[in-house]
Amino acid sequence: MNRKIFTALVLILVSCGLFCGLALSQTGIKKKRPLPYEYGRVVIDNYSEKANLAPVVFEHWIHRSMFTCRVCHVDIGFAMKANGTDIKAADNARGYYCGTCHNGKMVVDGKNVFQACSRKVNVEDEKRCERCHSYGQKVASDFDFFQFSQPLPKERFGNGLDWEKSEELGLIKPASFLPGVSTPKNSLVVQKDFALSPKVEGMPDIIFSHKKHTVWNGCELCHPDIFMGVKRGTVKYSMVDISQGKSCGACHTTVAFPLTDCQRCHSKPVQP
Amino acid sequence: MPTSSMQKGKKRNESGLLLLVLACEVLLLAHSASAQIYLPQRAPEPSEYGKVILDNYTGAEPGSVVFDHWLHRSMFTCRVCHVDVGFAMQAKATGINAKTNREGFHCGACHDGKRVFEGKTIFAACSDAFNSNDRRCDRCHSLGKKGVRKYGYKEFTAKFPKGIYGVNWEEAEKSRIIKPVDFVEGLSVKTAKMQNRKDFSVEAAYPWVEPIDFSHEKHAIWNGCELCHPEIFPTAQKGTMRFSMFSNIEGKYCGACHGKVAFPLNNCQACHPRGPLWAP
Amino acid sequence: MAFEAKFFKARFWAECPAKFETRLKRTIITVLLFLGLAGLCGVRAVGGPSASASQADAAQESWRTEFYNICGKTEDAMTFSQEELTDLIRRCDSLQPQIEKLDESRKKVYLERLRKCRGLYAYVLDAKRKEKK
Numbered sequence: 001m002n003r004k005i006f007t008a009l010v011l012i013l014v015s016c017g018l019f020c021g022l023a024l025s026q027t028g029i030k031k032k033r034p035l036p037y038e039y040g041r042v043v044i045d046n047y048s049e050k051a052n053l054a055p056v057v058f059e060h061w062i063h064r065s066m067f068t069c070r071v072c073h074v075d076i077g078f079a080m081k082a083n084g085t086d087i088k089a090a091d092n093a094r095g096y097y098c099g100t101c102h103n104g105k106m107v108v109d110g111k112n113v114f115q116a117c118s119r120k121v122n123v124e125d126e127k128r129c130e131r132c133h134s135y136g137q138k139v140a141s142d143f144d145f146f147q148f149s150q151p152l153p154k155e156r157f158g159n160g161l162d163w164e165k166s167e168e169l170g171l172i173k174p175a176s177f178l179p180g181v182s183t184p185k186n187s188l189v190v191q192k193d194f195a196l197s198p199k200v201e202g203m204p205d206i207i208f209s210h211k212k213h214t215v216w217n218g219c220e221l222c223h224p225d226i227f228m229g230v231k232r233g234t235v236k237y238s239m240v241d242i243s244q245g246k247s248c249g250a251c252h253t254t255v256a257f258p259l260t261d262c263q264r265c266h267s268k269p270v271q272p
Numbered sequence: 273m274p275t276s277s278m279q280k281g282k283k284r285n286e287s288g289l290l291l292l293v294l295a296c297e298v299l300l301l302a303h304s305a306s307a308q309i310y311l312p313q314r315a316p317e318p319s320e321y322g323k324v325i326l327d328n329y330t331g332a333e334p335g336s337v338v339f340d341h342w343l344h345r346s347m348f349t350c351r352v353c354h355v356d357v358g359f360a361m362q363a364k365a366t367g368i369n370a371k372t373n374r375e376g377f378h379c380g381a382c383h384d385g386k387r388v389f390e391g392k393t394i395f396a397a398c399s400d401a402f403n404s405n406d407r408r409c410d411r412c413h414s415l416g417k418k419g420v421r422k423y424g425y426k427e428f429t430a431k432f433p434k435g436i437y438g439v440n441w442e443e444a445e446k447s448r449i450i451k452p453v454d455f456v457e458g459l460s461v462k463t464a465k466m467q468n469r470k471d472f473s474v475e476a477a478y479p480w481v482e483p484i485d486f487s488h489e490k491h492a493i494w495n496g497c498e499l500c501h502p503e504i505f506p507t508a509q510k511g512t513m514r515f516s517m518f519s520n521i522e523g524k525y526c527g528a529c530h531g532k533v534a535f536p537l538n539n540c541q542a543c544h545p546r547g548p549l550w551a552p
Numbered sequence: 553m554a555f556e557a558k559f560f561k562a563r564f565w566a567e568c569p570a571k572f573e574t575r576l577k578r579t580i581i582t583v584l585l586f587l588g589l590a591g592l593c594g595v596r597a598v599g600g601p602s603a604s605a606s607q608a609d610a611a612q613e614s615w616r617t618e619f620y621n622i623c624g625k626t627e628d629a630m631t632f633s634q635e636e637l638t639d640l641i642r643r644c645d646s647l648q649p650q651i652e653k654l655d656e657s658r659k660k661v662y663l664e665r666l667r668k669c670r671g672l673y674a675y676v677l678d679a680k681r682k683e684k685k
Contacts, residue, residue, distance in 0.1 A: 004289055005285075005288070005289055005292065027502075027503070027504065027505070027506050027513075027524075027525075028504055028505075028515065028519060028524030028525040028527075028528065029361065029362060029503070029504065029523070029524055029528060030354060030360060030361035030362070030499065030503050030504055030528055031360050031362075031365060031503060032358060032359065032360035032365050032366040032367060033355070033357075033358025033359075033360075034358075035358070035372065035377050074665070074668055075665070076661070077660075077661045077662075077664040077665050079664075086660065088657075090656075090657065091656075091657040091660065091661075094655075094657045094658075096657045096658070096660070096661045097661070154461070155461070156356075156461040156463065183619075183620050183623045183624035183626075184620065184624050185624060185626070185627045188627040189627070189628065189630055189631055191630070200469070200507070201469075202467060202469040202470065203469075218626065218627065219626055219627065219629060219672050220626055220668040220669060220671065220672040221668075223671070223672055223675045223676075224671050224672070224674070224675040225668070225671065228675075230675060230678045230679035230682050231679070231682050231683075238506075238507060239501075239502045239506045239507045240502075240506040240507050240513065242502070242506075243502045243503070243506045259502050260355065260498040260501075260502075260503070261498070262497055262498060262501065263463050
């Protein structure tokens, strides 16, 4: 008898939980579309506030025009989630993470890349610190998004720029090798493109291009961390999971073109 | 050896369990009924319906902004503002300020002093320096001010077909009384057309509620695909997502539009044509 | 008594130069030997690169070289045989303890890089095994 009461109570609790779960879901609301210069912004605050500094604001658009995703996320070792890397000032000062390039010596586009986090900091260094530790502060950037984006082909969402085309046309030349950091590589044997069929009838098939992705990412960025399935068709990717940042959503929600651009992926016309 | 007291105890336990089960059933019924109790007893006044007060900077000059949906949706589809321009569908969620307007985003995407619409130049929103003598500001920053707005609801919508809850926008668009623009030069991007999914019925959570007839066609005219997918509805696949009337009333899913701008949730028959048991 | 003292004094000073000379020689030779030994043992206070430091450099270089050798082949992962991939994974596993002994920054960075690199080889190996089935 007690067991039956117990089972009934469990059932009630579970159903309550289900209703609560529905209420807590992330979907169902239309959030704002980030402005073109805001898209890809990452706020990093592992230790900044503890050190009485404003959290760091990292803009992807500045960096991805100069380096491929792979250089930072594989060769240097940044995580793909804010605060996931655990960067410390000491790491930067020793020449790791941001300090790999931000060391006061590296030259990019004819300019010296300013040093991040030196061992000793003076009062005069405050301006240099603020270049990154700028969350909530009014800090003028060296780079103007409007000037930068003018010559580049446009796209509907995200940064409003077609990064893929920009790279194809040679308007940007992101480097994929950092001497002294990247492992020397031969040219990549690119895997073929393939189609993925959606579960919803009427939606065009997704044409996935490995080539377009490996230009930026190489292999290790995605496999196996983001895509574990080895045999095509064994892992089902749902739009719910993707919109929560899993699989394709690891990039295509925050940095690469967002999910609202349906036709970019669902591009194979449905045969009537 | 079972005694009479043990048997009595057993009976007590059984009746207790029965009471528990009955209580749960009553709770479930009450839950389905209570969704309707939470609906507003009367839908808001048509001229007030869809009014958005933007007061991110409450108290600061030149005052809070009043945005009327009825004015803009007669000229543009929902998609232009909520996808191409990128406004959020929740209060205080977009982050509009004078700076973004001046840069040509948000309101400034159209209100730039240069764009011509229907033969008239659209006035610029938010100049560099706020001048208290500039009456132009009051056209938007009009909360609590009288006689500063150009268009009034009654005159503007006089010729529009009316429904139970104000203007019947679907009818107005069908009969071409309004021709909402879906492509804005310099803002919208032409893309390959994706065919609409067919209309389908959505089963309600409770068997005594009739299924909902959902028309993609009617929604896509105003919203395209990207307004709803994937943010509001991550998947259209039947059975993978469940939400309740409570979520709708909260302003999620269908309630993202139907309750704020599109016909309110009080209009049960519009979605439940065969009606739930208790239709107000 | 005075005569004896004087005699001994005179005798001492007569012998002294020779003794002094020997003692001086001995001291100089001892000091030189000491310096030589110190130099060989690599005492830092004396200055210049020490033998143990160069040993440490060699050790540092070896794990780094190994890392670059293993993880520089990720682009060709799909072209390797299962045996080659298994060997690369084994080498990754052997390298890991060496990286764990490094200082905090390098350990953090290279453990992550090694994890990604090993993960890719394991992934490709898995794919090849399932393909054969």
